Amino acid sequence: MAILFAPVILILGLVLIGDSNQASSATVPANKAEVAVAFSSTFAGQNDVSPTSFQRVLLNVVSVRLNASTTAGNISDFAAGWVTIGVPAGVGINAGISTVQTGNNFGGSSGNGNNVTIGTGRAEIQIDLGAIQNIAEVFNAQAVPARTYHHVELVLDPVTPGNVVPLCPQTFPAGEGCISYKAQFATPTPTPAGTLSIQTEATIDLSKGNNVVTPLLIQIDPGVGTPPTSFSQGVSINPSICVPGNSASCTPTASNVPQLGVITGTVTDNVAFSSSRSVSITALNAGTNNIVLTQALSNSCKGKKTCDFVMSLPAAFAIAGGTNYDFVASGKSTSYAAVANVNLSSGVINSTPLSFAVTSKTTVSFTGKVLDACNGIGVPAATLNLLVPDTTITKDCSANPPTGCVVAASASTDETGLYPLPGSGVNPTPFSMVPLPAVGTSYELVTTAAGYDRTFVNVTKNASSLECTPTSTSGKCYVGLPHGIMTGNVTLGGGDTGPLSVLVAAEDSGTNNIENLILVTVPSGGNTAPFTMNVPDDANQNASGETIADLDLFASTQDLFNGAPQQATGHTFAVAGDIAAPAASTSGCITASQNPNLSGMTCVGHGSVAGLIAIPAGVQPPSTATVVLAKDDVQIETVGVAAPDSLLAGRYALCAPADPAAYTLIRYEVVPTPAPGATPSPTPTGTPAPFPTPAPVSSASVTLTPPVEIESQSPCPGICLINPPNANSGCLTCFGTNGPSGL
Amino acid sequence: MFLQATPIRRGILAAFLCGLLMTSCGGFGSTNTTQPGNTPSISAQTSFRIVGRTGIPFSAKISDSRSSWNITGVVPLSIVIINNSPPIRVEVNKLVNDNSLISLEVINGFGVQQLASSTDGFGVAVGNFGKVAAFAPPANPDVRFFVKGPSEELFDALIEDTAQGEVVESHAPALLLFDSPTGGNGGRVDGTFTAVNFLGGFNIDLIYNGVVVDTDITGTTAILKAN
Numbered sequence: 001m002a003i004l005f006a007p008v009i010l011i012l013g014l015v016l017i018g019d020s021n022q023a024s025s026a027t028v029p030a031n032k033a034e035v036a037v038a039f040s041s042t043f044a045g046q047n048d049v050s051p052t053s054f055q056r057v058l059l060n061v062v063s064v065r066l067n068a069s070t071t072a073g074n075i076s077d078f079a080a081g082w083v084t085i086g087v088p089a090g091v092g093i094n095a096g097i098s099t100v101q102t103g104n105n106f107g108g109s110s111g112n113g114n115n116v117t118i119g120t121g122r123a124e125i126q127i128d129l130g131a132i133q134n135i136a137e138v139f140n141a142q143a144v145p146a147r148t149y150h151h152v153e154l155v156l157d158p159v160t161p162g163n164v165v166p167l168c169p170q171t172f173p174a175g176e177g178c179i180s181y182k183a184q185f186a187t188p189t190p191t192p193a194g195t196l197s198i199q200t201e202a203t204i205d206l207s208k209g210n211n212v213v214t215p216l217l218i219q220i221d222p223g224v225g226t227p228p229t230s231f232s233q234g235v236s237i238n239p240s241i242c243v244p245g246n247s248a249s250c251t252p253t254a255s256n257v258p259q260l261g262v263i264t265g266t267v268t269d270n271v272a273f274s275s276s277r278s279v280s281i282t283a284l285n286a287g288t289n290n291i292v293l294t295q296a297l298s299n300s301c302k303g304k305k306t307c308d309f310v311m312s313l314p315a316a317f318a319i320a321g322g323t324n325y326d327f328v329a330s331g332k333s334t335s336y337a338a339v340a341n342v343n344l345s346s347g348v349i350n351s352t353p354l355s356f357a358v359t360s361k362t363t364v365s366f367t368g369k370v371l372d373a374c375n376g377i378g379v380p381a382a383t384l385n386l387l388v389p390d391t392t393i394t395k396d397c398s399a400n401p402p403t404g405c406v407v408a409a410s411a412s413t414d415e416t417g418l419y420p421l422p423g424s425g426v427n428p429t430p431f432s433m434v435p436l437p438a439v440g441t442s443y444e445l446v447t448t449a450a451g452y453d454r455t456f457v458n459v460t461k462n463a464s465s466l467e468c469t470p471t472s473t474s475g476k477c478y479v480g481l482p483h484g485i486m487t488g489n490v491t492l493g494g495g496d497t498g499p500l501s502v503l504v505a506a507e508d509s510g511t512n513n514i515e516n517l518i519l520v521t522v523p524s525g526g527n528t529a530p531f532t533m534n535v536p537d538d539a540n541q542n543a544s545g546e547t548i549a550d551l552d553l554f555a556s557t558q559d560l561f562n563g564a565p566q567q568a569t570g571h572t573f574a575v576a577g578d579i580a581a582p583a584a585s586t587s588g589c590i591t592a593s594q595n596p597n598l599s600g601m602t603c604v605g606h607g608s609v610a611g612l613i614a615i616p617a618g619v620q621p622p623s624t625a626t627v628v629l630a631k632d633d634v635q636i637e638t639v640g641v642a643a644p645d646s647l648l649a650g651r652y653a654l655c656a657p658a659d660p661a662a663y664t665l666i667r668y669e670v671v672p673t674p675a676p677g678a679t680p681s682p683t684p685t686g687t688p689a690p691f692p693t694p695a696p697v698s699s700a701s702v703t704l705t706p707p708v709e710i711e712s713q714s715p716c717p718g719i720c721l722i723n724p725p726n727a728n729s730g731c732l733t734c735f736g737t738n739g740p741s742g743l
Numbered sequence: 744m745f746l747q748a749t750p751i752r753r754g755i756l757a758a759f760l761c762g763l764l765m766t767s768c769g770g771f772g773s774t775n776t777t778q779p780g781n782t783p784s785i786s787a788q789t790s791f792r793i794v795g796r797t798g799i800p801f802s803a804k805i806s807d808s809r810s811s812w813n814i815t816g817v818v819p820l821s822i823v824i825i826n827n828s829p830p831i832r833v834e835v836n837k838l839v840n841d842n843s844l845i846s847l848e849v850i851n852g853f854g855v856q857q858l859a860s861s862t863d864g865f866g867v868a869v870g871n872f873g874k875v876a877a878f879a880p881p882a883n884p885d886v887r888f889f890v891k892g893p894s895e896e897l898f899d900a901l902i903e904d905t906a907q908g909e910v911v912e913s914h915a916p917a918l919l920l921f922d923s924p925t926g927g928n929g930g931r932v933d934g935t936f937t938a939v940n941f942l943g944g945f946n947i948d949l950i951y952n953g954v955v956v957d958t959d960i961t962g963t964t965a966i967l968k969a970n
Contacts, residue, residue: 058858058860060855060858122855123792123794123848124848124855124858125794125844125846126846126858126859126860127860128844128860128862131842131844131862137844157855157858159854159855160855160857160858163858163859180859285841288841289798290796290841290843291796291797380815380816381800381801381802381815381816381817381838382800383798383800383817383839410798411798412798412800412817414889414891414948415815415816415889415948415950415955416948416955421817421891421892421894421916422891422892422893422894422915422943422946423892423893423894423943424892424893424894424895424896424942424943425893425942425943426895426942427893427894427895427942449800449838450800450802450838450839498877499876499877499878500877501804501834501877501878503836503867505865512864513840513864514840514864514865516838517802517836517838517865519802519804519813519834519836521877521878524877558834558869560875560876562874563830563871563873563874563875563876564871564874564875565832565834565869565870565871565875566869567859567861567867567868567869637863638863638864
């Protein structure tokens, strides 16, 4: 009976007390301190048995916990005093009382992150450790009791702490490569599995009170074990964490893992800062609407007209060119002030503080709708970015690319094309606090949606509201998005028939800049299906300001392995290059004249290629390098290259179908300024840092080794079945290929 | 998690509690000694969280054994299949060409079944619950409740047709997909929504075969219906 009452009490509790995550406020109490948690990764630990055998290693993170206990060594998960920093709960709003927000939303959970809201399940985030080798990722920021902590704990999903994707093996017995396997702890204790966690000792001084945001960078080493010897195995992991520069256990040395960079600056106002006009600084990846961190000015600034701030942000190494950020100061009844394209390096404090000058200004809202310019139907999931100029660089954001302009606010459309999506009492509606532009100035509203032209609309002041050209109604902004139409067919090869889903993508010709994709289904018993998709017309300019006259198309099947969908396809890619983009038209949408047939997708099984990019002696590999896999000059996949000084430095790993025809691997790289090895010089405020543009630097051809039949494991599933089946009904297992030289 | 349809108001709490008990215990008639009815056990509720960098546009295809749905939306979005019929297959495609994170969480009942993610431009995240085959045919009728806001609101909902009802708790924004209402034979559908945190007025659309047929943008309770 007690079991039956438990959920009832839990429900009533939730109804009465609500979700504690919603108790956000812009003011941090005196007894709290703010901590911003970020993750980076390394594969250099002693527990990493065979990290080069894997293409992806992912951990399913529930929370980070801190404890002030001074007891040496690991302490009990059930000890008193643990403080939990869970996954971000809201749309840019984090758990607890906080003035720091991230641009992420990982769902959140009620309570301390370990509770499960009825019917919703626990919120978790899956972190790709490969993606955070080169630059840290902000996890969450939260106000916690102001004290000095001595223990840091990483809490992973107790049932499935992670997932791994091994490369195709080169020795057997081995499980299939390029499919997802569950990770499992090397020593599953307690049994049955409880909350499994990983701890380190570090001194985290959060006793400074409520006027400081303290960064906490946690380095994660997955301790990944040997690859599986059967498709049904889990892969052992033995993760460890440490705090670079703090934990004694951190290996390799702290200088070898990506750190946070530090931005300092000053905000001036023509009236005193106050609780009713709190001002925040938002850091975004340069040229994007990707908010990395939003940080309110300190409580101590209230009543003053000048306020200094310090902000810790993820940054790549200086030798790799660092990381470029945009910044904008904003707040209720406050003008925007923007600083564009500031370069920040790992472990470095910016040499010239940023300067923002805001003024008291009436803020208003605007709403509207994004429409398909061809048929007037609302466009769902369109993104609208409001650009404001860094006035030390430009006063005009209407050019493409809008150099020197910063995204000050962003909104999305709903299923009918209306924007913005609703906010709430804790989460302001986008575009609800837009300051009226100064006389003689304007904003630019840039609207994007997959398959449509990138469209600019000018936003000006009209008396006490905003006006968009050509929308006649003040306070409203209707945006029509032009586009063209691409039609064609997908066709299976090798005698394969449906039902089978095929993903068709269209990208700017000669690049990996995808414009749109569509999922089509080859019907049961058939081998072909038509597709129709929106694509930008030939008047469209991409984000770099280039007009795109031609498109490349490629198609990949969505294959199953043992009844589970996989990211990596086992069928050959079908490609069609240099298809002329549909002509622009002011009277309806034009269908492209060519009608490509993406044919020949034949199940050949998985393949993989892994290797090192060529690095001159004594030079570190740049962490901005990527490797692109192309077929017949159509670029299909892109992967990053492992970080400088990492055990895997310069390494790349790709999964692709074992096409009998050769692929081309292309190495892309941002050439940093200053050049690698040179001493970076300070960048004065207002001077835009060079915008990072990757360019191809080398290429090499590679043919992937086809799968082999392993009879000892029969029977077993495969991404492709052996056709026709033979007497042994063996297992078709992929075989890894070493990367070519000269890349 | 079904029960016989009753007057909506009176049924909300009872339905909610019954739903929980059945999830925990396997359903009325099998473990509840009071045996208030003999409604059969059904599959635990399947839901999804598509999270990551706020505002990432995505397209998704979700399928159970009977129906499939094409969805276009932005992060974050919770999705629940009402009257689900496992196994479940889901594919999420980012619709933006950057390295921001999109993460897919597959939840069955109370348990996190699977996570998948991508940081690739126009990257793909796939998931399943149970062994799956091809995507099922498109839902017919395609009935959806889209709880657009207030953002972060925790809400309870009773979604029902003329024969059955199911209780849901989720965070806005959330999309509730009603699989095969009244067995796919047509008829009345309604949803009753109650806010838990009172963060603002609801903004909910009831969408039938791609057309918004009812909207509620007032108050912290809402009733939407379609015949």
